[in-house]
Amino acid sequence: MKIALAQLNFHIGNFGENTAKILDGIAKAKLAGADLVIFPELAISGYPPRDFLEFDDFIDKCLAGIDEIAQACIGIAAIVGGPSRNPEDRGKALFNSAFFLEDGKMKEIRHKALLPTYDIFDEYRYFEPGKIFEPIAFKGKRIALTICEDLWMQGTYPLYVIDPMEKLSELQPDFIVNIAASPFHYAQAEERIQVLTANARKYNLPVFYVNQVGAQTELLFDGGSQVISSLGETVLAMQYFEEDFACIELADALNNSPVNKPLTIPGKTARIHDALVMGIRDYFKKLGFNKAILGLSGGIDSALVLVLAAEALGAKNVTGVLLPSGFSSDHSISDALQLSKNLGTHYDTIPIEQAYQSFLQLLEPQFRGLPFNLAEENLQARTRAVLLMALSNKFGYILLNTSNKSEAAVGYGTLYGDMCGGISVLGDVYKTEVYALAEYINREQEIIPLNIITKPPSAELRPGQKDSDSLPDYEVLDRLLFQYIEKRMGPDELVAMGFERSLVDRVLKMVNTNEHKRHQTPPILRVSSKAFGTGRRMPIVGRYLS
Numbered sequence: 001m002k003i004a005l006a007q008l009n010f011h012i013g014n015f016g017e018n019t020a021k022i023l024d025g026i027a028k029a030k031l032a033g034a035d036l037v038i039f040p041e042l043a044i045s046g047y048p049p050r051d052f053l054e055f056d057d058f059i060d061k062c063l064a065g066i067d068e069i070a071q072a073c074i075g076i077a078a079i080v081g082g083p084s085r086n087p088e089d090r091g092k093a094l095f096n097s098a099f100f101l102e103d104g105k106m107k108e109i110r111h112k113a114l115l116p117t118y119d120i121f122d123e124y125r126y127f128e129p130g131k132i133f134e135p136i137a138f139k140g141k142r143i144a145l146t147i148c149e150d151l152w153m154q155g156t157y158p159l160y161v162i163d164p165m166e167k168l169s170e171l172q173p174d175f176i177v178n179i180a181a182s183p184f185h186y187a188q189a190e191e192r193i194q195v196l197t198a199n200a201r202k203y204n205l206p207v208f209y210v211n212q213v214g215a216q217t218e219l220l221f222d223g224g225s226q227v228i229s230s231l232g233e234t235v236l237a238m239q240y241f242e243e244d245f246a247c248i249e250l251a252d253a254l255n256n257s258p259v260n261k262p263l264t265i266p267g268k269t270a271r272i273h274d275a276l277v278m279g280i281r282d283y284f285k286k287l288g289f290n291k292a293i294l295g296l297s298g299g300i301d302s303a304l305v306l307v308l309a310a311e312a313l314g315a316k317n318v319t320g321v322l323l324p325s326g327f328s329s330d331h332s333i334s335d336a337l338q339l340s341k342n343l344g345t346h347y348d349t350i351p352i353e354q355a356y357q358s359f360l361q362l363l364e365p366q367f368r369g370l371p372f373n374l375a376e377e378n379l380q381a382r383t384r385a386v387l388l389m390a391l392s393n394k395f396g397y398i399l400l401n402t403s404n405k406s407e408a409a410v411g412y413g414t415l416y417g418d419m420c421g422g423i424s425v426l427g428d429v430y431k432t433e434v435y436a437l438a439e440y441i442n443r444e445q446e447i448i449p450l451n452i453i454t455k456p457p458s459a460e461l462r463p464g465q466k467d468s469d470s471l472p473d474y475e476v477l478d479r480l481l482f483q484y485i486e487k488r489m490g491p492d493e494l495v496a497m498g499f500e501r502s503l504v505d506r507v508l509k510m511v512n513t514n515e516h517k518r519h520q521t522p523p524i525l526r527v528s529s530k531a532f533g534t535g536r537r538m539p540i541v542g543r544y545l546s
Helices: 015-031 050-054 056-071 164-169 188-203 250-254 268-287 300-313 330-343 353-367 374-395 405-410 431-441 450-454 474-485 491-496 501-513
Strands: 002-007 036-038 077-085 094-102 105-111 136-138 141-147 175-180 207-211 213-216 219-222 226-228 234-237 244-249 292-295 318-322 346-349 398-401
Touching (some): 015 036, 015 056, 141 164, 175 250, 188 226, 219 268, 268 300, 300 330, 300 431, 353 374, 431 474, 491 501
Parallel strands (some): 036 077, 141 175
Antiparallel strands (some): 136 141
């Protein structure tokens, strides 16, 4: 039996495009002589469809797409993910299903049993868990058909009381198929391989794993589809961060015969880089935009976003706008200009001093006699935002937000100022990781001017300002934030790790009292295991640690 794996980039609710991609994959599999072709989880709808699933019309279109695809399955079988209706009069209205298509029709259907409802996942909001566990008979073999989380019972602390694969194994299947839409974070590839390998070895069965690739707003999918032999060895590995197609004989998976060499998983920084570029590219493509704009300050954050956007969209489609004030340093302006010239991106310069002074004059009756403080600092950032959004409206740009995760965590940013934009590129990237990404970009030649990387970071909203005036050193701050945000460590645990009590109390208070700001920021491209946004749900008015 020859099995094809189709790793594709779907677009939520774009039924014509999704169906066409699946049909093309079936045609390609036929040409390759495959008996079976496998597509990812919820392929027909795109993942995650979220509240679109509450519309009958949306489900009707999903099922119509499945019917059209089934008609193409003559001389070949296909496994395609999609929602299906629950015929019972109790429970959730839908299942997250895998359709087995053969002989021009839907032959079998299996439902996802383990529905993740943690971090970014909310599947139990929509789906009823599958409760029937039976292999699918095909060409003399028995397929244990599972959907993504159904295989994630391996580990020291399983989240569920039912193990679908354990039940399927009792009926002696010949191999495992797992269709997935497994969101990326920079440690996910290793975790995924561990889970797939553990299943292959535990059940002494090969695993055919097909994952979605591409970006769906803030959620990124890295692909990495693969086949693991019953000995736990990778015998087929597919690309990361791009569409891919491959075929393998079942005998090669059973006999542990490699079809290609396992791909070397890129390092953490390279992975984050590739994920962010893909995230920008797909956000623009799927929204129907192709031009980006951003404020170019001469600092490392906006420099990095400019480089990533130029890679994703092409330099000619990215405009950096220099918006100097009376507090902007000459070297920041010259650094930003040099970066733009290095990349070949378009740039404009719009001094904000006149507009800023006009605002101060308007506010003079209210501000009279009061000292310069945060209000005047933030007014500069908001002046810049007004101009950037005007350019966005006039010319059809999407404004890229350049705030990093360290700043977003402690509220070091201006709401309706530098925190505005259509998509946040670095909102899940700590400042220390920003520096690592800049060095990665400069690994072969100096693209980001060295002075941008080496100079002390500053918002330049008052004379001589530096980030260190308001924040701890980023090396210390980022380690503390990581333990609190990603690892959910409490104050006593953080102190036990060696952080000073006064620093812990100060930083955690900043994080929690700035939740209202993060609720009003753009979607953040997710590259860590705990990003701000849908995966981290905190009350704005909570008293805990604030």
